[in-house]
Amino acid sequence: MSAADLAAYAGRALAGHRLRSLLSLLGVSVGIAAVILLTALGEGARRYVVDQFAQIGSSFVAVLPGKTDTTGAMPGVGGVPNDLTLEDTRALERALPQVDLIAPFVVATDEVAWRDRRRQVMVLGVTAEFAELRRLSLARGRFLPATELGRGGSLAVLGDRLARELFGNGDPIGAAVRIGGRRCRVIGVLAPRGQQLGMNMDDVVLVPVATGMRMFNRSSLFRIVIDVGPEGDVEAVKARALEVLVERHGEEDVTLITEAAVVDSLSAILDALTLAVAAIAAISLAVAGIGILNVLLVAVSERTAEIGLLRAVGASRRQVLACFLTEAVLLSGLGGAVGLAAGAAGVRILVGIWPALPAAPPAWAIAAAVVLSLAVGATFGWLPARRAAALDPVRALSGR
Amino acid sequence: MIELDRLSRTYEIGGEPVHALVEVTESIAAGEHVAIMGPSGSGKSTLLHLVGCLDRPTSGSYRFEGREVGALAEAELDRLRQRRFGFVFQAFHLVARLDGLGNVELPMVFAQVPRAERRERAHAALEAVGLAHRAGHRPSELSGGERQRLAIARALAMRPGVLLADEPTGNLDTKSGNAVLDLLDRLNGEGLTLLVVTHDPRVARRADRTVILADGAIVRRARREELAQALTEWGLGVEPHE
Known part of the structure; x- marks a missing residue:
C-alpha cells in the first residue's frame, strides 16, 4: 500500500x-x-x-571587590577583602594603557530634592568615562568633567525622568539640588534612555565618583569596569589587571568578570x-x-x-x-x-x-x-x- | 481445486469446546457451482471461512490448487485471499464513506495495483455487474440489490478463481435477489468457481450440486435433480423466512 x-x-x-x-x-x-x-x-x-x-558595545572586564569563588585558603587567612579604591583604578590605568577606558563607580540609593520636591533614586558616583562606557548622550548641558580622580566637586547630572519630575518643564541647569543632604549643582540632563542592564538610566542622578564615595561614606568602589575595546584581548587584560591588583592587595581578593562570561x-x-x-x-x-x-x-x-x-x-x-x-x-x-x-x-x-x-x-x-x-x-x-x-x-x- | 480431507474446526466458548466442523471431506473442481445448505449453526459459514483462508482448521487437511493451506504462513494466506478468493456477504460489508468506485478499488489498493490500472479494472468490474452508472454513488444511495452487485464487483476486482458467497440474497427481495443470482450464474458460466452458503432452496437450485451440513458434518450430497428430495429428507424444503 x-x-x-x-x-x-x-x-x-x-x-x-x-x-x-x-x-x-x-x-x-x-x-x-x-x-x-x-x-x-x-x-x-x-x-x-x-x-x-551588545548595546553596551565592545568587550569589558568588570572588577568587583571580594572573591566570589572558593579558594583553597586556610580559615582566618585573607578574611575581609581589601577595598577596591581609586588608587587601584589609577594603578590599572598605568598598567593597561592599551584599553579604551577604565570607569570606576559606586552605587547607592538616596533622596534627591529640589525645593519641596523629593525623589528616591539611584545615585551613581562615576567618572567622565562612564558616559562613554554606557553610550549616554545628553539632552542638555554637559556631562561630568574629566578631572583628577580624587577630586569630587559638587556637580550632578540628572536622568531624563528625574529632571522632569523635579523641574517639570523648567530648566534644571545651574539649579542646586540636594542629594543625601549635600548641595550639588546640576550641570546636565541625560537624554531619555530607558532600561539598561537592569538600571533605569532615566531615573538616576550621576555625581563624581569621589563625591559619591564621600557622600555615602564608602571606602570601596562598587565596580571598576575596563572597556577593552572592540579589538582588545579581553583575557590578556583580565590577567594583567588581576596581576596588578593582587600585587597591590597582597592577595587575590577581587573578582574579575568578562562580558562574555556574563552573557x-x-x-x-x-x-x-x-x-x-x-x-x-x-x-x-x-x-x-x-x-x-x-x-x-x-x-x-x-x-x-x-x-x-x-x-x-x-x-x-x-x-x-x-x-x-x-x-x-x-x-x-x-x-x-x-x-x-x-x-x-x-x-x-x-x-x-x-x-x-x-x-x-x-x-x-x-x-x-x-x-x-x-x-x-x-x-x-x-x-x-x-x-x-x-x-x-x-x-x-x-x-x- | 479445493480438496478438504477430514477437516475439523473446534472453538472454545466459555471453556466449552464447540465442534463447528467435524471431519469434513469434500472436493470441489474448478468451475463448479456448489451450494452449502443446512440449519443455523450447522457450520456452513465456518466451512466457507476455512475455504477462504479467513480461518484455520483445528485438524485435517485443506489443499487449495495443490498446496497444503495449513502449512502456509499468514502472509501467504493474506495473499491467497487477496488474489484467489472473492467474498460476498449477506450484510454486503461496503465501506459507507467510499463511493462505488472506491469500494471496488479497495482490494486493489491493498494489493498495490497501480492507480491507473486500479481505476480501469474497477470500471470494468462495475460494468460487469451493470453498475457502471452508479460508480460515483455511495452505498447509502444504492438499493439492496445494487449494493450486493457492488459487493460482487468488489469481489471480482482482483480476478479471483473462487467466489465465496455467504447468504448473498439473504437481505434482498425476490426480484433483486434473482438479479444477483443471475449475475452469479453468468460469472460461473465464465469459469468462476462458485461456493454459495444459503438457507434458500431457490438459491441452491441454481447450483450444480448441494452439500448439506448438520452439526458440523456433511450429511448429504445432492445433484441438482436430487435437491428437492434431499431437502425434504432434511427438513430444509420449506421456503425460508418472509
Whole structure:
C-alpha cells in the first residue's frame, strides 16, 4: 500500500467523523502552539539580554571587590577583602594603557530634592568615562568633567525622568539640588534612555565618583569596569589587571568578570528556562495524545466489521496496523501544523504588543514541535492500531 | 481445486469446546457451482471461512490448487485471499464513506495495483455487474440489490478463481435477489468457481450440486435433480423466512 493510498484511506476515515477528528486535532494544536509560544518567549528573553550587552558595545572586564569563588585558603587567612579604591583604578590605568577606558563607580540609593520636591533614586558616583562606557548622550548641558580622580566637586547630572519630575518643564541647569543632604549643582540632563542592564538610566542622578564615595561614606568602589575595546584581548587584560591588583592587595581578593562570561551564563540560564517551559508545554501534548488514543479506540470498535472486510479482501495485519497508525499520525501531524501556524501567529501578536522583545521560536523548538506532534500520533495510535490488527477476521466481520 | 480431507474446526466458548466442523471431506473442481445448505449453526459459514483462508482448521487437511493451506504462513494466506478468493456477504460489508468506485478499488489498493490500472479494472468490474452508472454513488444511495452487485464487483476486482458467497440474497427481495443470482450464474458460466452458503432452496437450485451440513458434518450430497428430495429428507424444503 503506497503512502498516498494510506493517507487517502486514513484521511477519508477521519473526514467521516469531522467533529471528533477536529477536537482531537485541536488538542495537539494547543500543545504545539504552547511549545512554540513559550519557547519564543524564552528565546526572546535570551536575545533581549544578549542585545542589551551588545548595546553596551565592545568587550569589558568588570572588577568587583571580594572573591566570589572558593579558594583553597586556610580559615582566618585573607578574611575581609581589601577595598577596591581609586588608587587601584589609577594603578590599572598605568598598567593597561592599551584599553579604551577604565570607569570606576559606586552605587547607592538616596533622596534627591529640589525645593519641596523629593525623589528616591539611584545615585551613581562615576567618572567622565562612564558616559562613554554606557553610550549616554545628553539632552542638555554637559556631562561630568574629566578631572583628577580624587577630586569630587559638587556637580550632578540628572536622568531624563528625574529632571522632569523635579523641574517639570523648567530648566534644571545651574539649579542646586540636594542629594543625601549635600548641595550639588546640576550641570546636565541625560537624554531619555530607558532600561539598561537592569538600571533605569532615566531615573538616576550621576555625581563624581569621589563625591559619591564621600557622600555615602564608602571606602570601596562598587565596580571598576575596563572597556577593552572592540579589538582588545579581553583575557590578556583580565590577567594583567588581576596581576596588578593582587600585587597591590597582597592577595587575590577581587573578582574579575568578562562580558562574555556574563552573557554566557545569563544565556545558559535563559536557555535552561526555555527548555523547562517547553517541557511543561510538552505535557499538554501528552494530554492531546490521550485524546487521539481515545478517538482511535472508538474508531476501531466502530469499524470492527470494516477491519474484518479488509482482512477478507486480503489486507495483512501489518496493513491494517498501518491504516490506523496513519490515521493517528495524520491527526497529530495536522494538529501540529495548525499548532505551528497558531503559535507563529501568537508570536506575531506578542511582538506587536511588546516590540522590544525579540520573540521568535528557536529552530530547535520548531523541529521539536514537528517531531513531537508526529511522535504523539505514532505513540498513542500504536495501541488502537495494534488492537485493530490483532482482530480475528471472522469475528470482526460479524462486528464482534 | 479445493480438496478438504477430514477437516475439523473446534472453538472454545466459555471453556466449552464447540465442534463447528467435524471431519469434513469434500472436493470441489474448478468451475463448479456448489451450494452449502443446512440449519443455523450447522457450520456452513465456518466451512466457507476455512475455504477462504479467513480461518484455520483445528485438524485435517485443506489443499487449495495443490498446496497444503495449513502449512502456509499468514502472509501467504493474506495473499491467497487477496488474489484467489472473492467474498460476498449477506450484510454486503461496503465501506459507507467510499463511493462505488472506491469500494471496488479497495482490494486493489491493498494489493498495490497501480492507480491507473486500479481505476480501469474497477470500471470494468462495475460494468460487469451493470453498475457502471452508479460508480460515483455511495452505498447509502444504492438499493439492496445494487449494493450486493457492488459487493460482487468488489469481489471480482482482483480476478479471483473462487467466489465465496455467504447468504448473498439473504437481505434482498425476490426480484433483486434473482438479479444477483443471475449475475452469479453468468460469472460461473465464465469459469468462476462458485461456493454459495444459503438457507434458500431457490438459491441452491441454481447450483450444480448441494452439500448439506448438520452439526458440523456433511450429511448429504445432492445433484441438482436430487435437491428437492434431499431437502425434504432434511427438513430444509420449506421456503425460508418472509
